[in-house]
Amino acid sequence: MFPYLVWLRETDSTQRRLKEGNYPCGTVFVADRQKEGKGRKGRRWESQEGGLYFSFVLCEEDFRDYAQLPLIVGFSVSEYLDSLGIRTAIKWPNDVYSRGRKISGVLVEKSSNKIVVGIGLNVNQDSFPKELENSAISMKLASGKEYDRKRVLTSLLDFLSKNLNDYREKGFTAFKERIEDKLLFKEEEVVILGEEPVVGILVGIDDNGHLLLQTSEGLKSIAAGDLSLRLY
Ligand code: ATP
Ligand code: BTN
Structure with missing residues (x-):
C-alpha cells in the first residue's frame, strides 16, 4: 500500500x-x-x-x-x-x-x-x-x-x-x-463541544462510526466533525 x-x-x-x-x-x-x-x-x-x-x-x-x-x-x-x-x-x-x-x-x-x-x-x-x-x-x-x-x-x-x-x-x-x-470515556458522562454542547453518557459508536450518547432526551448519534469530546 x-x-x-x-x-x-x-x-x-x-x-x-x-x-x-x-x-x-x-x-x-x-x-x-x-x-x-x-x-x-x-x-x-x-x-x-x-x-x-x-x-x-x-x-x-x-x-x-x-x-x-x-x-x-x-x-x-x-x-x-x-x-x-x-x-x-x-x-x-x-x-x-x-x-x-x-x-x-x-x-x-x-x-x-x-x-x-x-x-x-x-x-x-x-x-x-x-x-x-x-x-x-x-x-x-x-x-x-x-x-x-x-x-x-x-x-x-x-x-x-x-x-x-x-x-x-x-x-x-x-x-x-x-x-x-477501545473507546476512552466509555460509560462516563461526557460533553461534546460544537455549536451546541451535548451532554450524555458515552455508550458507544454506531455502524457509521457516529458517537452514541444517552442524553436526557434519549439516545443521540453524533457525526464526527470539528467536535471536541471532554469529560463532563
Ligand atoms: P479535541 O480533539 O478534543 O478537540 P485536542 O485538544 O486534542 O482536543 P486536536 O486538534 O485533536 O485537539 O489536537 C491538537 C492539540 O493537541 C493541541 O491544541 C495541543 O493541545 C495538543 N498537542 C499538540 N502537540 C502534541 C503532541 N506532540 N502530543 C500530544 N498532544 C499534543
Ligand atoms: C490532532 O490531534 O489534531 C492531529 C495531529 C496530527 C499531527 C500530524 S504530524 C504529521 C502531520 N503533519 C502535520 O502538520 N500534522 C500531521
Whole structure:
C-alpha cells in the first residue's frame, strides 16, 4: 500500500507537503521534526525531535466514506501500541491516549481528488513543553524503553495497510466492535463541544462510526466533525 517513502530531516509540515504537491497514492512523507506541525482546526502540533511525524496519500476513489478514516487510522495506531505492551484507548474521533494522556493525533484532510492522512506519534520524547506537560505522553515515558523510529514506522505502516485494506473491502462494520471496546470515556458522562454542547453518557459508536450518547432526551448519534469530546 505504501510504495514510496521520503524521509526528511526537517520540513514545515508533512501534511502540507503532500497537500501542495502532486504525489501518487501511497506516497509517505516523514520528518524528524516539523516547524509548523498542524492539528485539527489549524491548532499547533508540537513536533520536536524524538517523535514520529508522517503523512500519506490515499486515492479518494478507494476510500469514499472518509469520515470514518480517522477512527480506522487511530485504531491502527492503538492496536500497534497495544502489541508493544503500551495500553491505549481511542479518544473519538481522532486521538490515541495512554495513561490518560495524548500519545498520538490523527488528521485526515481532503485536498482536490486525494485524501491526506497525517499521524503524529510521540515516541522517544523525555519531556514536553510546559503547556503539554500534563496532557501529553510518549512511548518512552509510557514504557521506560527507547524505540527505533524506523522500526516503529515500518511496523505501524504494516498495521495501517492491513486495516485500510480490510476497511476498503469489508467496510466499517468489520471494525465497529473492536473500536468500541477501545473507546476512552466509555460509560462516563461526557460533553461534546460544537455549536451546541451535548451532554450524555458515552455508550458507544454506531455502524457509521457516529458517537452514541444517552442524553436526557434519549439516545443521540453524533457525526464526527470539528467536535471536541471532554469529560463532563
Ligand atoms: P479535541 O480533539 O478534543 O478537540 P485536542 O485538544 O486534542 O482536543 P486536536 O486538534 O485533536 O485537539 O489536537 C491538537 C492539540 O493537541 C493541541 O491544541 C495541543 O493541545 C495538543 N498537542 C499538540 N502537540 C502534541 C503532541 N506532540 N502530543 C500530544 N498532544 C499534543
Ligand atoms: C490532532 O490531534 O489534531 C492531529 C495531529 C496530527 C499531527 C500530524 S504530524 C504529521 C502531520 N503533519 C502535520 O502538520 N500534522 C500531521
